[in-house]
Amino acid sequence: MAEVEFTIGHKEYSLSAQDGEEKLLKRAAQVLDAEAQAILAQAGRVPEPRLLLLAGLMLADRFASTEERAERAERHLARLQSNPQRVEVPVIPAELKEAMAELAARAEALAERLEEQQDG
Template sequence: MAEVEFTIGHKEYRIGAQDGEESLLKRAAAVLDGEARQILEQAGRVPEARLLLLAGLMLADRFATLEDRAERAERLAARLQANPPRVEVPVIPSDLKEAMAEMAARAESLADRLEEQRGGGQAS
């Protein structure tokens, strides 16, 4: 078993940790120390027990907020998996395509005749 040393607020601590868990303990202590330092910056000197309690409560609040967000995200993901959004692509029926092509051909034919009439009237 390894011993890990760290500081929270202004106090140094030493705790035993299972082999391989030292870095996890140091990381957790650093997070707790960050909260404790914020409290000390705002309130000045605070008794050790109160400092640890306040820092723990601040972290618990942050954890609860993240937990709520994770639950909402999981519910949304489950809802999207169960009911994926439908994407509808409009499909033009083939008979409508044919009718539109026929109308376009008629319009071109009329335009050609109109142009011939204009051209024929000017040449006369």
């Protein structure tokens, strides 16, 4: 087990973390500290238990809001997947393809004749 040190608000902490989970703990502590710093910037010095409570509540509110948005997006995606909209792709008629191919062949023949006249 590794010992991870971090600061939240105005207090330093040290916790044991499973090997490989040190970065996760540090990242979580940084998120909590950012909330705590925002509270301290607005309210000044706040007792540690209250600071942690307020920061935790702010994060819980943000989490709930994010969770609601994710659920709405999942419902919307499910609706789209269950009822896909019809998409029409224009199709070039066979006659037009043939006419364009014929025009291209004529243009190539004219270009060859022009080259022959310029060379000869």
